[in-house]
Amino acid sequence: MESQWLFNFLLMLQFAILIGVIVWALRLSKRLNQMKQRHEESELNQRKQVQVLASGSIGMGRRLVAIEKKLNLAVEKQSEILSKEGGVSYNRAMELLEMGATVDDLVSKCGLIRAEAELISLLKQESRRNSDYH
Incomplete structure (x- = not known):
């Protein structure tokens, strides 16, 4: 009878251990599924970020x-x-102005447009005024 009792006890102990292992396996499976889902979400998010960066x-x-x-x-x-x-030789135009050339002379001899020739003439006149004051 004692061996029967010991046998039943061991049988119940094995059953309890089996139930514990099943519960542990189910919890582990649930955690693995959660981790897998988080990993998939993270991977999807990273793919979206890569697409944005590539674009x-x-x-x-x-x-x-x-x-x-x-x-x-x-x-x-x-x-x-x-x-x-x-x-176009601006230096040549300045030399001609020094020798007394007119705006028309600069246009014909230096290939300047009239506005350029007038500007150079004005600059030369201003330069002479400034040098006269100093």
Whole structure:
């Protein structure tokens, strides 16, 4: 009878341990599912952030390309202007003014437009006034 009692006790103990293991396994499974869900949400959030960053980078790249094109056009135009002005000698115009040339002389001999010739003449006159005062 004592062995029967011991057998029943061990059987009940095994049953209680089995129930404990099942409860523990269910809780563990629930925690794993929660962690998996959080991980999936985090991964989705990271993918969205990467997409936003990629879109921003693409947009910024397009803007940079557009700005680079504008800059290149500006440099080309500046080069054209400088090459056109290459025949214009402002120093020569100043020398001619020193020798008493008129605005019309500057236009014909230096290839200046009338406004440029008048401006140079005015600057030369102002320069003479300032040097007379000092």
